[in-house]
Amino acid sequence: MFLTDPSPTAQALAADLGAGQVDDETDADVVLVAAPPDVAAAVVAEQLKRWPSAVVADVASVKQRVAEEVRRLVEPGQLHRYVGSHPMAGRERSGAVAAQADLFEGRTWVVCPQQETDPDAVVVVQELARATGAAVITMPADEHDAAVAVVSHVPQLAASVVAAQLRELPEDAIALSSGGIRDVTRIAASDPMLWTQILTGNAAAVQPVLQRVIEQLTVVSRSLEQLATDDTAGGSRGAVARLISDGQLGHARIPGKHGSAPATYATLIVPIPDEPGSFARLFNDVGDAGINLEDLRMEHGVGAMVGLVELSVLPAVVDRLREVLEHKGWSVHE
Ligand SMILES: NC(=O)c1ccc[n+]([C@@H]2O[C@H](COP(=O)([O-])OP(=O)(O)OC[C@H]3O[C@@H](n4cnc5c(N)ncnc54)[C@H](O)[C@@H]3O)[C@@H](O)[C@H]2O)c1
Numbered sequence: 032m033f034l035t036d037p038s039p040t041a042q043a044l045a046a047d048l049g050a051g052q053v054d055d056e057t058d059a060d061v062v063l064v065a066a067p068p069d070v071a072a073a074v075v076a077e078q079l080k081r082w083p084s085a086v087v088a089d090v091a092s093v094k095q096r097v098a099e100e101v102r103r104l105v106e107p108g109q110l111h112r113y114v115g116s117h118p119m120a121g122r123e124r125s126g127a128v129a130a131q132a133d134l135f136e137g138r139t140w141v142v143c144p145q146q147e148t149d150p151d152a153v154v155v156v157q158e159l160a161r162a163t164g165a166a167v168i169t170m171p172a173d174e175h176d177a178a179v180a181v182v183s184h185v186p187q188l189a190a191s192v193v194a195a196q197l198r199e200l201p202e203d204a205i206a207l208s209s210g211g212i213r214d215v216t217r218i219a220a221s222d223p224m225l226w227t228q229i230l231t232g233n234a235a236a237v238q239p240v241l242q243r244v245i246e247q248l249t250v251v252s253r254s255l256e257q258l259a260t261d262d263t264a265g266g267s268r269g270a271v272a273r274l275i276s277d278g279q280l281g282h283a284r285i286p287g288k289h290g291s292a293p294a295t296y297a298t299l300i301v302p303i304p305d306e307p308g309s310f311a312r313l314f315n316d317v318g319d320a321g322i323n324l325e326d327l328r329m330e331h332g333v334g335a336m337v338g339l340v341e342l343s344v345l346p347a348v349v350d351r352l353r354e355v356l357e358h359k360g361w362s363v364h365e
């Protein structure tokens with residue numbers, strides 16, 4: 032595998048970290064363009080020209096705009112070798128240092144062929160995606176863009192706007208931060224430059240979703256305004272409950288591991304000392320019990336040298352897990 036990047040540091044770092052060798056002008060069968068969205072189409076066009084028989088795919092987070100630009104930049108006879116794609120996995124941090132070999136395992140990778148795309152080129156990109164452990168979904172670019180507006184782009188704005196409220200919060204108020212704020216704001220650490228490009232590139236699909244969010248929040252805001260002065264105000268509690276309940280219904284639809292149906296797991300919380308080897312000891316004890324962890328989260332205790340590890344397992348094995356862990360000396364909470 033060969034790498035090339037206009038930033039010599041990014042290129043050398045990716046090579047040092049084992050992503051491949053620096054481009055040495057050998058032939059290419061498949062080129063994967065992982066450049067920022069606003070230059071992705073130009074890089075695709077350049078690569079189609081440079082490698083006259085290669086399949087060229089991009090991974091930009093918006094698909095329609097990139098495909099339209101590629102169509103403008105490329106000779107019509109070359110378009111059959113371009114395949115738009117988008118792995119639905121990533122990090123809130125950029126650059127090769129943030130890379131993870133298993134990032135795409137069990138995640139979805141969307142492939143968006145155009146009408147000109149050669150079906151064999153589509154298969155090449157689908158296979159490349161599957162080789163990373165991802166599950167492939169193939170859909171038209173406009174459907175992709177409408178979907179990611181809801182499942183990725185508006186969530187980014189929501190995380191950012193909630194996190195922005197923390198900027199001037201006094202220290203003793205920030206100290207109360209726990210699961211709620213951490214869960215809602217993880218992606219608020221994302222790169223502003225990348226996200227400005229993504230949101231600009233998908234503005235037409237994102238704006239109507241954002242408008243619906245604003246309308247629903249406006250209803251709740253009006254209700255709370257009424258309740259703040261008159262807690263008997265008719266209809267106001269209903270409006271608040273409706274939003275929370277609609278949220279429950281939406282949340283229950285998020286697919287489980289490997290794109291399977293949403294699963295309900297049983298969870299146990301285990302405090303672990305903040306010292307080397309604690310995690311390994313806990314995992315060994317879970318492994319010795321022959322129990323598969325379905326999910327895992329960790330929170331840091333504020334002002335205490337402990338971490339709170341939340342273990343998610345199938346409900347059928349939770350009692351046995353609790354028993355085993357208590358027997359091994361762990362304190363276990365529901
Ligand atoms: N970060 C994510 O979570 C994520 C997930 C899925 C898809 N994507 C998409 O992947 C692409 C890259 O995002 P990233 O997070 O890896 O960004 P990144 O900043 O980590 O990497 C982008 C790389 O592109 C290089 N680059 C800049 N201009 C270039 C140009 N003109 N030609 C060639 N290379 C150029 C940069 O030097 C940099 O090394 C974007 O299109 C993004 O939408 C990102």
Ligand SMILES: O=C(O)C(=O)C[C@]1(C(=O)O)C=C[C@@H](O)C=C1
Binds near residue numbers: 092120182
């Ligand atoms: O989980 C993250 O940190 C992501 O950045 C992932 C995420 C997403 O919203 O799911 C973000 C943008 C990419 O286009 C694809 C995936």
